[in-house]
Amino acid sequence: MNWNNSKSILLSEILLGVFAATLLLLDVFMNPFLDWYMNLRLMTSPTIKAGMMVTLYALSIFAWLILAEMFLLLRNLKKAEVFTSKNVKILRIVSICLLVIALISIAGGFFYLPFFIVSVAAAFLTLIVRIVKNAFAEAVRMKEELDLTI
Numbered sequence: 001m002n003w004n005n006s007k008s009i010l011l012s013e014i015l016l017g018v019f020a021a022t023l024l025l026l027d028v029f030m031n032p033f034l035d036w037y038m039n040l041r042l043m044t045s046p047t048i049k050a051g052m053m054v055t056l057y058a059l060s061i062f063a064w065l066i067l068a069e070m071f072l073l074l075r076n077l078k079k080a081e082v083f084t085s086k087n088v089k090i091l092r093i094v095s096i097c098l099l100v101i102a103l104i105s106i107a108g109g110f111f112y113l114p115f116f117i118v119s120v121a122a123a124f125l126t127l128i129v130r131i132v133k134n135a136f137a138e139a140v141r142m143k144e145e146l147d148l149t150i
Contacts, residue, residue, distance in 0.1 A: 009078055012013070020067050028061050051111025058104045059118075062088040069094050083139040091133035098126040 027035065034049055034056075043049075073090045081087070105119035 003016055006078070009074055011110055012074055013071070016067055020064075023060060023063055023067070027057070030056060040060060048111050055104060055108030055111065055115060059101055059108075062101050062104070066094050067095045067115065069097075083136060083143050085140055088133060088137045088140055091136060095126050095129040095133055098122050102126060 030053060034052060038044070038049055056080070069090045073087060076082075076084065076087055076090075102119045102122035105115045107121060108115035109119060
């Protein structure tokens with residue numbers, strides 16, 4: 001199979017669709033899923049369940065925003081619009097969403113400790129996306145400067 005950029009973008013779109021479908025299922029079936037999980041872990045506190053539900057639904061909002069922004073980024077890449085201010089803005093929004101996810105997860109960690117792990121992972125991803133965003137911003141600046149010299 002000859003792998004190229006358009007196939008890579010298509011694969012990314014399919015994976016984003018899978019993540020979106022999974023997130024939708026989790027949102028729709030959150031209550032029974034948490035009931036099952038809490039029974040499995042022998043957790044009976046309604047306060048913990050309420051805290052987990054609030055945390056998970058709050059995280060879901062920002063996960064949906066990230067998925068939407070990633071679809072926009074892939075659409076731009078499909079049109080060969082790579083180093084543009086639109087893409088820098090998209091990456092900035094994604095990094096802010098990840099930072100908010102990290103903060104929400106810290107709060108959720110007080111109800112359920114594993115949320116602290118999610119917080120660290122989201123904070124690390126925030127750092128990675130910010131660095132990529134900064135690289136894109138510099139490339140946009142250089143491209144605009146080069147366009148002015150021609």
